[in-house]
Amino acid sequence: MNRRIVLDTGPIIAFGKIGAFDLIKRLPFRFITPKQVQTEIAAGTSLGYSVDIPRWIEVVTLLKPLSRITLANLDAGGAAVIETALQLEIPLVCIDELKGRRAAAASGLTVVGSLGILGNAKTLRLIETVRPLIQKAQDNGIYYDRKLVERILKGIGE
Numbered sequence: 001m002n003r004r005i006v007l008d009t010g011p012i013i014a015f016g017k018i019g020a021f022d023l024i025k026r027l028p029f030r031f032i033t034p035k036q037v038q039t040e041i042a043a044g045t046s047l048g049y050s051v052d053i054p055r056w057i058e059v060v061t062l063l064k065p066l067s068r069i070t071l072a073n074l075d076a077g078g079a080a081v082i083e084t085a086l087q088l089e090i091p092l093v094c095i096d097e098l099k100g101r102r103a104a105a106a107s108g109l110t111v112v113g114s115l116g117i118l119g120n121a122k123t124l125r126l127i128e129t130v131r132p133l134i135q136k137a138q139d140n141g142i143y144y145d146r147k148l149v150e151r152i153l154k155g156i157g158e
Contacts, residue, residue: 003092006085007033007057009040009077010096011114016051017140018133024117026126031057032090036066036080063087074100085109115144115152122156131158 012033015024024031038059041051053059062083070079078100085093086107093104096113104111112120114137118130127133134149 002028002030004032004088004090005029005092005094005112006081006088006090007031007037008081008093008095008097008100009037009044009075011094011117012037012041012053012057013044013051014096014114014137014142015117017142018136020118020133021054023121023126025054025056027117027120027124029092032084032088033057033059034077034080034084035059035061037077040075040077060084060088074103078103082107082109114142115148119152119156122158129158130156 015021033053038053041053044051062080064083064087066076066079066083070083073079074082078095078097081093081095081100082104085091085104086109092110092112094112094114094117095101095104101111101113115130115134118127118133121127122130131153134144134153138144
């Protein structure tokens with residue numbers, strides 16, 4: 001069985017905006033996202049952001065409600081991603097937001113972002129280059145730190 005990974009709102013939006021869902025689906029992961037992320041995506045859609053969660057991403061409900069302490073520090077989607085990973089014992093999460101990444105790492109989870117997922121696609125030879133996808137994301141309003149982009153591209157030989 002493929003490794004499981006819990007996706008946050010930001011990466012789903014990024015993949016949708018660059019038209020990469022078909023690519024991401026081919027990666028050796030079972031993609032999971034909490035109901036709270038689905039709610040955030042739906043709220044964005046109602047505001048005119050046209051990204052839908054593909055059916056192959058499994059939407060799950062938390063076993064226990066989110067704590068007020070967690071919600072005080074993170075948005076509902078990010079908090080739910082971390083809680084889902086902990087409750088289902090999934091060690092890998094995909095989060096782009098720095099605050100969420102730090103909280104996930106502090107919780108003992110392995111964190112990758114959307115750029116890392118795209119880099120994985122190149123490493124597995126599903127695509128030849130990542131740079132055009134990053135540029136497309138940036139052209140569509142997705143922000144990535146310049147130094148992070150340089151580090152990712154250098155790490156995958158671009």
